[in-house]
Amino acid sequence: MSDSHKTGPLKIAVAGLGTVGAGVLKLLERQADLIEQRCGRRIEVVAVSARSRGKDRGVDLSKAEWYDDPVALAAHPGVDVVVELIGGSEGAAKETVELALERGRHVVTANKALLAHHGTALAAKAEAAGLAIGFEAAVAGGIPIIKGLREGLAANRVSEVHGILNGTCNYILTEMRTTGRDFADVLADAQKLGYAEADPSFDIDGVDAAHKLAILTSVAFGTPVDFKSVHVEGIRHVSAVDFDYADALGYRIKLLGIARRTDHGIEQRVHPCMVPKAAPIAAVDGVFNAVIAQGDFVDRVLFVGRGAGEGPTASAVVADLIDIARGRSTPTFGVPAAQLSEAQPSPMEARRGSYYVRLMVVDRPGVIADVAAAMRDQNVSMEQFLQRGRAPGEAVPVVLTTHDTEEAAMQRALATIADKESVVEPPRMIRIEQF
Structure with a gap:
């Protein structure tokens, strides 16, 4: 130099x-x-x-x-x-x-x-x-994550990096969970406190986290930065009721960036996830960020700290x-x-894992059978089914979780379910990550 x-x-x-x-x-x-x-x-x-x-x-x-x-x-x-x-x-x-x-x-x-x-x-x-x-x-x-990956883990082949990469979203999701308030209410508070911008779309729609994930992926895997291959979803559609169900099912909801080597190529995705309460990343709340890297010799390394702010x-x-x-x-x-090596991006449709789905359905006989049939036709196996209370003839929330399945099959099943007359809102799906 x-x-x-x-x-x-x-x-x-x-x-x-x-x-x-x-x-x-x-x-x-x-x-x-x-x-x-x-x-x-x-x-x-x-x-x-x-x-x-x-x-x-x-x-x-x-x-x-x-x-x-x-x-x-x-x-x-x-x-x-x-x-x-x-x-x-x-x-x-x-x-x-x-x-x-x-x-x-x-x-x-x-x-x-x-x-x-x-x-x-x-x-x-x-x-x-x-x-x-x-x-x-x-x-x-x-958080010294670039030095940590690039220099501290230089002797390792990294297979996965995932983390909470946006403090604004983590703050909003933490407040929704701990206070029971809805998204719009907590976002307005975050803007007053200076945690969210006047136009918060870059943060809450996942774009900021996706920028960071694309950079981390390059450092972790030695590939050119490939932002266009990042699958991006934000947190606007996460509802207060999802936190109630997540808690009952043993999960926390986090917006995560995930980069992973798979048989299909390198996955890069940003979206809300349900993670087990016992996972280290589940305990990272408020405006804090966290990144976990998996190396072949070092195993798992967790970095936690403040992800923004002057100091x-x-x-x-x-x-x-x-x-x-x-x-x-x-x-x-x-x-x-x-020498950065071009890598095949893994399509989102190839993601394999379990899913949480929330439906608003008219409470009448046969509705659940229709939902189960749509899942069965795509070889999606249901693990749990939750319906709290009855209101014959009224719209009620129904929640189900699945066993591991392919994203493509899950999306086909959801498209069929969305077309049912008895389903009165678009289905809401959150991916479950078993870290």
């Missing part, structure tokens, strides 16, 4: 001074002596860029050169590293990172969308120029800066970009 022989300060430019950018500057200021001790040189902020100059960010910016245009900042002649904290997969963020690499600057970023869409190409560009792209902050905030994310950004300051070099995704 080009800075490994240097003993002078590592000069950085920070593009984006929102929560994380301000946090990085505060951390560098407060921990300056500790950081110098750990990497043998100071880290000096020489330039910054943000939308508003006048805003008080709780940190002294007087010594840094100000740029209104982050792309121009990337061309600053005295900079060793450009820290991109703008966000978004296109536009200024992408242009800033690309120009930084063209001008021979290392890059540190917290931008999961950029890496999910362009990570492989950016890694190839960086490695060809002998440059680093640090992105620990892009996945699971303060944890700044901690991850500065950890990458310290690596660069020390001249520590690792290929971006653990394997040189040119």
